[in-house]
Amino acid sequence: MSSLFPALVSGSTARRPALRFGDRSLTYAELAASAGALAARLDGRERVAVWATPSLETAVGVVAALLAGVPAVPLNPKSGEGELGHILGDSAPSLVLAEPGVELPSPVSDLERVDVQVGAAGQETPALPGTEPDDPAAPALVVYTSGTTGPPKGAVIPRRAIASTLDALADAWQWTGDDVLVHGLPLFHVHGLILGILGPLRRGAAVRHLGRFSAEGVTRELGTGATMLFGVPTMYHRLAEALVEDTELAKALGGARLLVSGSAALPVHDHERITAATGRRVVERYGMTETLMNTSVRVDGEPRPGTVGVPLPGVDVRLVEEDGTTIASYDADGTPTGTYDGETVGEIQVRGPNLFTEYLNRPDATAAAFTEDGWFRTGDMAVVDPDGAVRIVGRKATDLIKSGGYKIGAGEIENALLEHPAVREAAVTGEPDEDLGERIVAWIVPADPDAPPAAEELADHVARRLAPHKRPRTVRFLTSLPRNDMGKILKRALPDAVAKAPKHD
Ligand code: MCA
Ligand code: AMP
Numbered sequence: 001m002s003s004l005f006p007a008l009v010s011g012s013t014a015r016r017p018a019l020r021f022g023d024r025s026l027t028y029a030e031l032a033a034s035a036g037a038l039a040a041r042l043d044g045r046e047r048v049a050v051w052a053t054p055s056l057e058t059a060v061g062v063v064a065a066l067l068a069g070v071p072a073v074p075l076n077p078k079s080g081e082g083e084l085g086h087i088l089g090d091s092a093p094s095l096v097l098a099e100p101g102v103e104l105p106s107p108v109s110d111l112e113r114v115d116v117q118v119g120a121a122g123q124e125t126p127a128l129p130g131t132e133p134d135d136p137a138a139p140a141l142v143v144y145t146s147g148t149t150g151p152p153k154g155a156v157i158p159r160r161a162i163a164s165t166l167d168a169l170a171d172a173w174q175w176t177g178d179d180v181l182v183h184g185l186p187l188f189h190v191h192g193l194i195l196g197i198l199g200p201l202r203r204g205a206a207v208r209h210l211g212r213f214s215a216e217g218v219t220r221e222l223g224t225g226a227t228m229l230f231g232v233p234t235m236y237h238r239l240a241e242a243l244v245e246d247t248e249l250a251k252a253l254g255g256a257r258l259l260v261s262g263s264a265a266l267p268v269h270d271h272e273r274i275t276a277a278t279g280r281r282v283v284e285r286y287g288m289t290e291t292l293m294n295t296s297v298r299v300d301g302e303p304r305p306g307t308v309g310v311p312l313p314g315v316d317v318r319l320v321e322e323d324g325t326t327i328a329s330y331d332a333d334g335t336p337t338g339t340y341d342g343e344t345v346g347e348i349q350v351r352g353p354n355l356f357t358e359y360l361n362r363p364d365a366t367a368a369a370f371t372e373d374g375w376f377r378t379g380d381m382a383v384v385d386p387d388g389a390v391r392i393v394g395r396k397a398t399d400l401i402k403s404g405g406y407k408i409g410a411g412e413i414e415n416a417l418l419e420h421p422a423v424r425e426a427a428v429t430g431e432p433d434e435d436l437g438e439r440i441v442a443w444i445v446p447a448d449p450d451a452p453p454a455a456e457e458l459a460d461h462v463a464r465r466l467a468p469h470k471r472p473r474t475v476r477f478l479t480s481l482p483r484n485d486m487g488k489i490l491k492r493a494l495p496d497a498v499a500k501a502p503k504h505d
Contacts, residue, residue: 001136004066004163007177007204008032009128016177018201020208021056026118028204031063034118036128038064038097041114043131047142049073049093049111051104052188054211057116059187059197061097064116066140066159066198069133072097073142073154074188075108082416082465084108086151090361091142136160136353142360143190145289148399149411154360155289162194164353165292166202168312169195172296173258173283175228177204182221183230184213190289191263191405196230215242215249222252229259232405233266234436236282240270243277254278258299260285263405264437265392271305284308286392288378289407290369292354295390307389310334315354317390318375319346319382328384340384345393348382349375398491401430403438406469413440413472416465422446422453425481427489428472442472443494445480452477 007013007028014029026034042048042065050061052074065072073091075084085107095112098104104113140159144152169175181200185192200207208226210217213235222229231239236259243250253259253274259282266284275281285296286308294317297309311317311330318329319338327346328338355376358366370376379396399410410428417426425445430438446452455475463471479500482493 013204017206034060035063039067040129042068042070045070045094047071047093049096051098056118057099061116069131071139076188079467080465146409148397155356160353172298179205180226181207181228182226184210219249219252227257232263234404240273250277264402268306290356294350304389307391315352336388342385348378348380351375403436416462420461439473441474
C-alpha cells in the first residue's frame with residue numbers, strides 16, 4: 001500500500017501550509033521534518049499512546065506513529081483515572097507522546113514519556129523513514145468507543161480504512177488540496193482526528209484548528225480563507241442560535257464551500273435556520289468509530305436535509321429486518337434495490353475497506369458485531385427514501401446515549417455511580433436536549449433516603465472517574481428502581497416511579 005500522506009514526500013507541496021493551531025503552524029516540509037524525526041525514534045515500538053490535546057503536537061505525534069507503522073492510541077486528556085487505567089491496561093502502549101510541559105496524570109505518568117518536538121525546518125523535503133507498512137490491514141490507530149455495558153472497547157483501525165474513507169469523502173465532497181478546513185473538534189475520536197486532521201493531510205490541504213470551538217473562531221477562519229467546516233450537531237445548533245444576531249457569522253458561513261455535520265443527527269430545524277440565514281446548506285455524513293464513514297450527502301447531488309445521503313464509493317450498505325431479511329441494498333453503481341419506500345425500517349449493516357478489524361483483546365465482542373455472512377451490525381435503524389438516501393430513524397440499543405456527538409454507554413456510568421458510597425442503586429438514560437441532542441439523566445436510589453448526595457457531587461464523581469462529557473446533567477432521586485420479575489430495571493417506567501419519590505433536581 002502506498003503512503004497515507006503523499007503530500008509529505010512530494011516536493012511540490014513542501015511550502016504549502018499543512019497544520020495551524022492558534023498562532024502556530026507547520027508547512028508540509030516542516031511537518032515532514034518534525035514527524036519524520038519522531039517516527040525514527042518510534043521505529044520498533046509495538047504501540048504508542050498519544051496524549052491528545054488539541055495541539056500541533058498531537059497531530060505531529062499521530063502522523064509520526066503512522067509513518068513509523070506503529071499503532072497509536074489517542075487518549076482523551078480529560079479522561080479520569082478509572083478510564084485511563086482501563087485503556088492503558090487494555091492497549092499496553094510502550095510510551096506516551098505528549099506536548100512538552102503538559103503534566104500527565106496517573107496512570108499515564110507511569111509510562112515512558114516522549115515529548116513531541118515541533119520545530120521549524122528548512123524548505124527542503126527531508127527523507128522520511130521508509131517504515132510505513134505495505135500491508136493495508138496493518139493497524140494504524142486504536143480508538144476507544146463505548147458500548148452499552150462495560151468499559152470502552154478499543155476499535156483497531158487499519159491503514160486501508162483510513163485511506164479508503166478519506167478518498168471516498170474526497171469523491172463525495174470534491175475535497176482537494178486547495179481546501180482549507182476549520183474545526184474545533186477533540187482529537188481523540190474519528191471525527192476530529194481522522195476526518196479533521198488526517199483528511200486534509202491526505203489531500204495535501206490545510207487545516208486550522210480552533211483549539212476550542214466558538215462562533216467567533218468560525219467567523220474569523222471562514223472569513224480569512226478557510227473553505228470547509230466540520231462540526232457535530234451541537235456546534236451547528238450553537239451557530240444557528242448565534243446567527244440570529246451575528247451578521248458577520250452569516251457572511252462567513254455563506255462564503256464557505258462546504259459545511260459538514262456528523263456524529264449525530266442534525267435536526268431539520270437547525271438545517272433550515274442555517275440555510276435561511278446563510279444561503280448555504282449543511283451536508284450530513286454518517287459514520288461510526290468501527291466503520292469510519294459509510295454514507296454522505298454528495299455535493300454534486302440533491303440537498304437532502306434529514307438524511308445522511310447515499311453509500312460512499314466502495315462501501316456496501318444494506319438494511320436488515322430483525323429476522324435477518326434484507327429490506328434494501330444498493331447495486332454496484334449505487335442504485336437502491338428492494339424496499340426503499342421511506343417507511344420500512346431495518347438495521348443498517350455495512351461491509352467494505354472502511355471497517356475496523358477487531359476490538360482489541362475482545363474476540364467475543366468482535367464476533368458478535370458481525371453477521372454470519374460478514375456484515376458489520378451498526379445498531380442504527382433507518383429507512384431508505386425513494387431517491388436512495390438513507391434516513392436514520394433511531395437506534396437498536398436504548399442504553400447508548402449520544403450527547404454533544406459523543407457516544408456514551410449507560411452501563412459505564414451506572415457502574416461509576418454505584419461506586420459512590422451514597423448511591424444504593426443507579427440507572428442512566430438519555431433525554432432529548434436542544435443543545436446536546438441527548439442529555440444524560442441519572443436515576444438514583446440513595447443509600448440514606450434522608451441524606452441523598454448532591455447532584456453536583458455525583459456529576460463530579462463521574463467526571464473524575466470517567467470523563468466530563470459522561471457526567472449526568474440531571475439527577476433524579478427515587479425510593480426504588482422499577483424492576484420486572486427477573487430483577488431487570490424497567491427504564492421506561494422510571495418517570496412514573498420518580499413521580500412518587502421526593503424531588504431533588
Ligand atoms: C464541566 N466540566 C467539568 C465538569 N463539568 N470538568 C470536571 N468535572 C465536572 N463536573 C468542564 C468540561 O471538562 C469542559 O472543560 C467544560 O467544563 C464544558 O464541558 P461540557 O459541558 O461537557 O462541554 P460542552 O460545552 O457541553 O461541549 C459541547 C461540545 C462537545 C463542544 C459540542 O460536546 C464536543 O466537543 N463534542 C464533540 C464530540 C465528538 O467529537 N464526537 C466524535 C465521536 P473545558 O472548558 O476545559 O473544555 S463520533 C465519531 O467520531 C463518529 C465516527 C462520527 O460519526 O463522527
Ligand atoms: P461513535 O461510536 O462515537 O463513533 O458514534 C457512531 C454513531 O453516531 C453511529 O452509530 C450513529 O448512531 C451516530 N451518527 C454518526 N453520524 C450520524 C449522523 N449524521 N446522523 C445520525 N447519527 C449519526
